[in-house]
Amino acid sequence: MSRTFDADDKSAGTTRRRFLRGSAAVAGGTVLGAGASVAAGADNLPPNIPEWMKAPGEPTGGQPYGVPSPFEKGVVKNISKTLKQYISASSRTPLQELDGIITPNGLFYERHHGGVPTIDPAQHRLMLHGLVERPLIFTMDDLRRFPSESRVHFLECSGNPGYSKPYGRTASDLVGLVSCAEWTGVSLKLVLQEAGLKPDAKWVVAEGADAAALTRSIPIEKCLEDAMLVYSQNGERLRPQQGYPLRLFLPGFEGNMSVKWLRRLHVAAEPVYSREETSKYTDLLPDGTAREFSFYMEAKSIITRPSGGQRLNAPGFHEITGIAWSGHGKIARVEVSTDEGKSWQSAQLQEPVLTRALTRFRLPWRWDGKPAVIQSRAIDETGYVQPTLSELLAVRGENYFYHNNAIWPWRIAADGEVTNALA
Amino acid sequence: MRWRETCGIAVVIVLCAFASGAQAQSLYGIGRPATAAEIAGWNIDIGRDGSNLPKGSGSVSHGREVFALQCASCHGDKGEGGLGDRLVGGQGTIATPKPIRTVGSYWPYAPTLFDYIRRAMPQNAPQSLSDEEVYAVSAYILNLNGLVGADATLDAKSLAAVKMPNRDRFVGDARPDVKQ
Numbered sequence: 002m003s004r005t006f007d008a009d010d011k012s013a014g015t016t017r018r019r020f021l022r023g024s025a026a027v028a029g030g031t032v033l034g035a036g037a038s039v040a041a042g043a044d045n046l047p048p049n050i051p052e053w054m055k056a057p058g059e060p061t062g063g064q065p066y067g068v069p070s071p072f073e074k075g076v077v078k079n080i081s082k083t084l085k086q087y088i089s090a091s092s093r094t095p096l097q098e099l100d101g102i103i104t105p106n107g108l109f110y111e112r113h114h115g116g117v118p119t120i121d122p123a124q125h126r127l128m129l130h131g132l133v134e135r136p137l138i139f140t141m142d143d144l145r146r147f148p149s150e151s152r153v154h155f156l157e158c159s160g161n162p163g164y165s166k167p168y169g170r171t172a173s174d175l176v177g178l179v180s181c182a183e184w185t186g187v188s189l190k191l192v193l194q195e196a197g198l199k200p201d202a203k204w205v206v207a208e209g210a211d212a213a214a215l216t217r218s219i220p221i222e223k224c225l226e227d228a229m230l231v232y233s234q235n236g237e238r239l240r241p242q243q244g245y246p247l248r249l250f251l252p253g254f255e256g257n258m259s260v261k262w263l264r265r266l267h268v269a270a271e272p273v274y275s276r277e278e279t280s281k282y283t284d285l286l287p288d289g290t291a292r293e294f295s296f297y298m299e300a301k302s303i304i305t306r307p308s309g310g311q312r313l314n315a316p317g318f319h320e321i322t323g324i325a326w327s328g329h330g331k332i333a334r335v336e337v338s339t340d341e342g343k344s345w346q347s348a349q350l351q352e353p354v355l356t357r358a359l360t361r362f363r364l365p366w367r368w369d370g371k372p373a374v375i376q377s378r379a380i381d382e383t384g385y386v387q388p389t390l391s392e393l394l395a396v397r398g399e400n401y402f403y404h405n406n407a408i409w410p411w412r413i414a415a416d417g418e419v420t421n422a423l424a
Numbered sequence: 425m426r427w428r429e430t431c432g433i434a435v436v437i438v439l440c441a442f443a444s445g446a447q448a449q450s451l452y453g454i455g456r457p458a459t460a461a462e463i464a465g466w467n468i469d470i471g472r473d474g475s476n477l478p479k480g481s482g483s484v485s486h487g488r489e490v491f492a493l494q495c496a497s498c499h500g501d502k503g504e505g506g507l508g509d510r511l512v513g514g515q516g517t518i519a520t521p522k523p524i525r526t527v528g529s530y531w532p533y534a535p536t537l538f539d540y541i542r543r544a545m546p547q548n549a550p551q552s553l554s555d556e557e558v559y560a561v562s563a564y565i566l567n568l569n570g571l572v573g574a575d576a577t578l579d580a581k582s583l584a585a586v587k588m589p590n591r592d593r594f595v596g597d598a599r600p601d602v603k604q
């Protein structure tokens with residue numbers, strides 16, 4: 002996905018049209034580096050006074066819920082136009098357009114299995130039953146009465162991306178099914194304790210109130226460690242696409258298990274072996290066996306700038322930056338290579354480095370104008386090192402599908418064009 | 425899990441919960457008790473051993489009719505796939521470079537078929553089929569895969585007794601699996 006502007010949009014008036022004229026040369030890709038914003042019309046440039054200083058701007062309150070500048074209208078979710086259907090489908094975060102570690106709620110990736118339900122929170126209930134002393138039903142008001150907590154964590158779809166070609170063009174095409182937010186809710190442990198677990202309670206089966214009644218089994222250890230019942234994301238109530246009014250959240254586990262529109266928790270002695278944990282979300286190996294209950298998302302990173310679909314407009318200084326994350330804890334180190342993997346150097350990690358959250362890394366770099374291949378690899382606090390795609394394929398084969406955490410190198414051509422070096 | 429096989433057992437669970445609830449106090453006193461009827465209405469989880477499968481039964485021939493009406497537009501007349509997943513065939517392909525994953529070739533447990541069809545299918549109207557229709561469609565899909573006869577009628581017991589060919593091919597998570 003690239004940054005594009007719709008020349009037919011008249012909402013922003015003359016300022017917008019001038020900008021479009023000025024940026025016509027860069028249509029189809031974001032250009033990085035000095036001189037990218039040289040405009041044909043210089044009326045608003047020094048020494049002239051910009052037109053937006055010569056009259057009052059829009060009155061306050063014109064947007065009861067604010068939206069980005071019209072100049073940013075190309076920064077949107079990456080949605081394939083060629084899917085067979087859009088009820089069970091996904092949309093990707095435009096990672097290469099974002100800074101920092103927090104994904105704006107409107108750009109958070111989506112994966113739905115039965116569409117996005119519209120749920121009246123006053124009519125939503127969470128049922129907790131099975132191997133508990135007291136089966137309970139909670140309203141949303143009930144759940145908000147519990148002690149609350151907020152934590153920053155990434156969420157990642159387990160198929161991000163697959164193992165077989167064609168590989169994506171941009172960072173979003175490749176690993177755009179990861180996003181990161183501050184989640185607010187109640188510790189699942191507190192709610193389970195309220196009902197009282199019986200001694201043989203080993204799994205909790207979570208069910209969504211969507212048209213798929215999506216069902217996953219969660220080991221009790223995870224439920225008592227850091228699982229949350231979440232009602233808010235980045236300070237506001239969950240968006241419908243993220244499970245409004247209530248979702249399960251399991252830090253570091255594959256996204257499918259953080260069941261959205263959560264309506265039921267069934268405490269049991271064994272997993273339910275739902276379709277979503279047998280027919281799907283199992284990892285097929287070349288010998289015909291398949292791994293089941295493979296929950297963790299292993300350490301991973303990707304350079305988001307410069308990255309596929311972008312162009313370096315001139316040799317000289319360019320910051321290399323990207324994101325790293327691990328389902329097993331904190332990122333300990335990110336190493337970057339600018340010479341096709343021959344040598345690696347440690348990138349700077351932006352504070353805060355949080356457990357099971359996106360971590361922003363940066364490396365100052367001078368591009369000499371010659372073809373280059375740049376790539377990053379994450380090392381997490383367990384010492385695990387992000388592998389190459391060929392290392393993964395050697396063990397797992399192309400039919401594994403889920404949990405691909407390979408290094409994705411970018412090739413920079415002499416003209417500055419950035420492409421996927423493995424495509 | 426056998427003891428959870430009938431719907432009535434939910435009553436026992438709630439009675440037990442009330443009995444022992446007096447001993448272990450809740451810390452916050454938030455939420456209200458769930459009644460047996462409420463739990464029975466919402467608990468549609470079917471165990472891999474068939475636990476919690478409802479009463480009733482359905483035949484392959486009835487399933488053929490229901491499938492043509494409710495399923496074929498997405499899954500094909502014979503479950504060959506289309507807008508929806510392919511449901512039939514592929515046995516013997518799972519260990520090859522081009523595996524065809526279907527109910528017959530990949531799914532480990534037959535009761536999961538009932539569970540999934542009832543909760544999520546047909547996609548335009550989930551939870552609209554009767555239990556008899558769900559049994560019937562399950563029987564038809566298993567028949568298309570050569571796993572039950574054309575004259576079969578399945579109920580809780582016989583559906584749970586169907587041995588799926590790929591049942592023993594699932595293993596635990598062996599990651600980290602790349603040598604470092």
